[in-house]
Every structure is written in structure tokens, then in C-alpha cells.
Amino acid sequence: MELTLLGTGAPDGLPRPECPCAACATARGARSRAATALLVDDALLLDLTPGAVFAAARAGHSLTGVRQVLLTHPHDGPAVELPAGLPPAGRVPDGRVLTLISGHRVRAVPMDAPGTGYEVTAPEGERLLYMPPGAAPAGLADRTADPYDMVVGDVVGRPDAVARLRAVAAIGPATEVIAVHLDHDAPPGPELDRRLAAAGARAVPDGTTLVLGGYHAVPDVPRRTLITGGARSGKSVEAERRLETYPEVVYVATGGGRDGDAEWAARVGLHRERRPAAWRTEETCELVEPLSSDGPPLLIDCLSLWLTDAMDRVDAWDDAAWENGGESALRKRTGELVAAVRGTRRTVVVVTNETGSGVVPATAAGRRFRDELGRLNAAVADECEQVLLVVAGQSLALRG
Numbered sequence: 001m002e003l004t005l006l007g008t009g010a011p012d013g014l015p016r017p018e019c020p021c022a023a024c025a026t027a028r029g030a031r032s033r034a035a036t037a038l039l040v041d042d043a044l045l046l047d048l049t050p051g052a053v054f055a056a057a058r059a060g061h062s063l064t065g066v067r068q069v070l071l072t073h074p075h076d077g078p079a080v081e082l083p084a085g086l087p088p089a090g091r092v093p094d095g096r097v098l099t100l101i102s103g104h105r106v107r108a109v110p111m112d113a114p115g116t117g118y119e120v121t122a123p124e125g126e127r128l129l130y131m132p133p134g135a136a137p138a139g140l141a142d143r144t145a146d147p148y149d150m151v152v153g154d155v156v157g158r159p160d161a162v163a164r165l166r167a168v169a170a171i172g173p174a175t176e177v178i179a180v181h182l183d184h185d186a187p188p189g190p191e192l193d194r195r196l197a198a199a200g201a202r203a204v205p206d207g208t209t210l211v212l213g214g215y216h217a218v219p220d221v222p223r224r225t226l227i228t229g230g231a232r233s234g235k236s237v238e239a240e241r242r243l244e245t246y247p248e249v250v251y252v253a254t255g256g257g258r259d260g261d262a263e264w265a266a267r268v269g270l271h272r273e274r275r276p277a278a279w280r281t282e283e284t285c286e287l288v289e290p291l292s293s294d295g296p297p298l299l300i301d302c303l304s305l306w307l308t309d310a311m312d313r314v315d316a317w318d319d320a321a322w323e324n325g326g327e328s329a330l331r332k333r334t335g336e337l338v339a340a341v342r343g344t345r346r347t348v349v350v351v352t353n354e355t356g357s358g359v360v361p362a363t364a365a366g367r368r369f370r371d372e373l374g375r376l377n378a379a380v381a382d383e384c385e386q387v388l389l390v391v392a393g394q395s396l397a398l399r400g
Contacts, residue, residue, distance in 0.1 A: 005207070112137070234392075248278055303380065
């Protein structure tokens with residue numbers, strides 16, 4: 001099966017007409033995207049968008065052989081003129097199977113938002129799932145089919161759609177995941193590529209032709225990622241984004257509870273509300289055991305609170321205790337953690353803080369914590385395939 005993406009943008013395209021935002025201002029040339037439309041084997045057109053004939057011609061294709069035009073979602077705005085020679089555009093009721101004269105079988109897949117997804121099976125057996133913008137499949141509990149060869153959908157806007165498909169093995173290790181319906185909320189350039197790669201997905205320019213069933217390079221998904229940054233820089237949100245397409249995640253919170261601290265309880269509550277419902281939370285500073293065992297991905301938030309607990313245990317805040325065995329005891333504990341990160345087989349995202357970039361602490365104990373956290377961050381970073389620095393909500397790749 002050959003798939004040509006005539007457009008990869010949101011229904012309004014990118015840039016949006018008359019939108020003054022920074023993302024739209026920079027979406028020019030190769031970064032601009034027309035509304036998403038897919039041409040399958042020159043016989044099936046999924047979504048009819050303005051300029052489809054010219055988009056196909058630019059990609060080296062023609063719409064003269066199209067035998068069926070299917071829409072996935074309500075199209076707002078003025079009606080799109082049907083190019084001469086194309087059959088009328090329509091939608092297939094959920095669950096209905098349509099067989100084309102070309103030999104393709106199209107099944108309408110129900111979604112959890114207005115619109116219809118389409119599962120397309122080529123005469124040779126390759127299978128494609130295409131989802132409308134802002135939608136995820138519904139009713140997947142009884143699914144027993146093999147993984148799709150390719151899934152095309154709103155990965156940025158609905159990462160949980162990928163998680164749902166992974167949970168029922170509709171997306172497998174060899175499934176190619178392509179992000180479309182890209183709007184001005186998606187980060188531009190390399191950051192979009194990094195975020196999608198963490199989800200095992202990628203974006204392609206308008207006019208790209210992909211071949212299902214052939215060899216394709218699998219996105220390089222980092223197994224261990226360290227995310228660092230200052231207070232309120234957005235590092236925890238960035239960490240959660242890295243794992244939001246996984247059906248199950250263990251969130252390891254090292255902060256614990258603080259009796260009588262309403263502000264801390266509000267912080268913890270905000271974090272919990274932001275996480276997907278399928279994630280499981282464990283409040284512990286014993287990190288070696290989960291890192292050493294098999295299981296779903298881990299999100300550890302954060303190393304600075306873990307270090308605070310580790311220093312509490314050896315009374316490292318006291319100068320005398322530090323000199324009389326506290327330092328060596330802390331080194332042993334941090335060494336065990338670093339070794340566990342090195343040896344883990346799980347996908348892990350670790351959050352930490354940059355404390356050395358601000359005011360020099362006024363006390364010896366404060367400076368000791370700053371120094372030990374710097375050493376710990378450097379040691380853990382050495383064991384990670386990807387290291388990110390988050391500044392003002394923007395991610396900078398330091399490694400990977």
C-alpha cells in the first residue's frame with residue numbers, strides 16, 4: 001500500500017489564517033502545512049481539502065484514478081468544491097465495511113469524538129488506521145486483530161489515542177505512527193521531532209509518500225531520560241509528555257506528604273490531576289528496587305527531593321556528622337542509585353533541579369546540598385541516552 005499525505009495540518013491549516021501567534025508567524029515554507037488529506041494507492045482519498053488536485057500534482061500523483069472519497073469529520077466553513085471526475089464525498093457509518101473496485105476494504109471505526117476513523121486493508125493485506133483530528137478510537141476492549149502496519153492520527157492533540165491502541169496491541173513494535181492534524185499548539189522544528197520520537201512517532205512534510213509493509217527507520221526512543229531545570233520551568237510537564245502515549249506508567253513521587261502543609265498538598269493534587277488516569281502513583285524514596293525490576297515505564301519526580309531524604313538519613317546537614325561517616329554513607333547510597341539507573345531495563349524519565357544556577361546558599365549545609373545535587377545530576381546524566389534542560393517551558397537537548 002502506498003500512502004501520500006497531501007496535507008498534514010489541522011483543518012484550518014498551519015499557519016492559521018489571520019492568526020498572530022508566534023507558531024503561525026514562523027510556519028512558512030517547508031514548515032507550513034495544508035489540512036490533512038490522504039491519498040491511498042491513487043484509488044482512495046481520505047478527506048477532501050481545498051487544493052487537493054494541486055497538492056497531488058506537486059507530489060507526483062493524480063486524482064483521476066480515485067474511486068472513493070471519504071470524510072472523517074465535519075468540515076466547517078465554505079463547502080469544498082468537488083474536483084471534476086471525483087466521486088461524491090461521504091462518510092461510512094460506524095462498523096460498516098466498504099469494498100472498493102480497487103480491492104481495498106475500508107471499515108469505519110467509531111471514535112470518542114465527532115468523526116469517523118477508517119481502517120484500510122490493501123489487497124495485499126497491509127493495514128492502515130486513519131483517525132480524525134481530536135479523536136481516539138472507542139470500544140477497543142474486544143479487539144483481537146494483529147497490529148496495524150501504520151497508524152495516522154492526532155498524536156500531539158490526543159496522545160492517549162496512541163496509548164489506547166498500544167494497550168490492546170493495535171500498535172506494535174513494527175507499527176509506523178505518523179502525526180498529522182498538526183496545529184499551532186505543536187512545537188516547531190526539532191522539538192516536535194524529539195517529542196514525537198519519545199512517543200515512537202514522527203511527522204513528515206506535506207506531499208510525502210510512504211510505503212506500508214516496506215522497511216522504515218524506527219524512531220529512536222530514548223530508554224533513559226534526565227530532565228533538569230529551575231523552579232517552575234516546566235520540567236515536570238515535559239517529563240509527563242515523554243510518557244503520555246504509554247498505556248501504563250508508574251509515577252514515583254519522592255516528595256511524600258507533609259502534614260499540615262496546605263500549599264504542598266495543593267501542589268501534589270495538581271500533579272495528580274494532570275496525569276492520565278491509567279498511571280499508578282508510588283510515593284517512595286526507595287528507587288533501586290523499581291529500577292531493578294521489570295515493568296511499565298517509570299517517571300521519577302524528583303532527584304532533589306530524593307537527595308533531601310538521603311541526606312536526612314545520614315544527618316548530612318550537621319558538619320560533625322558529615323565528617324564522621326555521613327559523607328561516605330551518602331556516597332554509598334547515591335552510588336547504588338546511579339548503578340540502578342545504569343542497569344535498568346525499563347523506560348525511565350527522571351526529573352531533577354538545577355540549584356547551582358541561582359543564589360549561593362548562606363549556610364554550609366545549603367552549599368553541601370547544592371554540591372551533592374550537582375554531583376548526582378552529573379552522574380545520572382552520564383547514564384542517560386537523553387538529557388534535557390527546560391528553560392521557560394522550552395526544552396533544550398543537551399544529549400540525544
